[in-house]
Amino acid sequence: MANRKSAGPFRQVSTDDSTVVSLRPLDRPSLMSLLRLRNDTAMPLYQQIDEQIHALILSGALPMGSVLPAERQLAENLGVSRVTIQRAYAALRQRNLLASQGRKGFLVRARPHQVHPGMDRLKGFTEEMRELGKVPSSRIVERALVEDRSISSIFGLPSTAPLLKLTRIRYGDEVAMSREVAWYNLKAVPELAEGDLTGSVYAFLAEQTGARLVSCDQTIEATLPTAEECRIFDFDEPSPCLLIKRHSFTDTRVMIEYVEGLFRGDMYSYRLTLRT
Structure with a gap:
């Protein structure tokens, strides 16, 4: 059976080369519906977007393999400039949370589990x-x-x-x-x-x-x-x-x-x- 493309602004894809699993908008809320931009704060818009997407990734709301909209598409949907989205995505890429997929958008990467070593004694x-x-x-x-x-x-x-x-x-x-x-x-x-x-x-x-x-x-x-x-x-x-x-x-x-x-x-x- 042929794979269907998702009509929503992002889709879930597996890491298995043989399968691609698309989710309809009813299966998962759109990214735009999850973002809340405020104008009553001094925090820049790009930073609000960066921090909210970061939190969504860490919480699992945007799991590994989720494809985020391209810069132009997300800017138009949120009613902000493309530069704002570019800065937000750049900050997320710098933390290795996103990988560029060209015109298709940005892929949420697997986030490695952090280690929390103590510094109470000398050890190799x-x-x-x-x-x-x-x-x-x-x-x-x-x-x-x-x-x-x-x-x-x-x-x-x-x-x-x-x-x-x-x-x-x-x-x-x-x-x-x-x-x-x-x-x-x-x-x-x-x-x-x-x-x-x-x-x-x-x-x-x-x-x-x-x-x-x-x-x-x-x-x-x-x-x-x-x-x-x-x-x-x-x-x-x-x-x-x-x-x-x-x-x-x-x-x-x-x-x-x-x-x-x-x-x-x-x-x-x-x-x-x-x-x-």
Whole structure:
């Protein structure tokens, strides 16, 4: 039996290449009927549309696969300018909630489940993912013995001190979660130069060298990913990320590790507990 096109302003499509399921307007209310624009607030119209569509996606009212109207169509139906719709859709695309379908409109993307790691103690990525119920894995994209004047100064070492540079893509349940560039103090732990680092570096340090990392100084900054990092995270366009810089020490305050990790902002929400 032939598939019918929906007469409504959006339709539900499955991710199965063999089927397309169209919903009639009676099956689901139209997007226009779900939006309420107000003129008694200082909030710009594009932001009202952005926030309301965002809420509809998060609530499931607009599930994955829903096709939103093209910019011109939605602008005409709401009685606003096309620029207003462009700005609202651009904000949603930046958060990776929508994917452009050209003249057909915009497709609601699958939103990855956020993880909420605590920051109450020092732990590596592998341990963190296991605590969150995810299967951790890594892909090493660069491993090299280097001399780097600026990085050596962070460790308080001479400019010619040998360092191990390790660049990895870190995955949770096979989803790219972060891209990490780390440097290790080979003067303190020379075993790292030839060690098996396909798993947890922290576990290798503890088991093979006896060097346990017990404290760290850490900063978190907001940033945008590069074109290559967008490709790694499967972003259509740059989306806000968290840049975490960590200095890790042994119990005698010997600095072993300096790492700069870029974590995707749509999947990470850090949790802090503060007490008086």
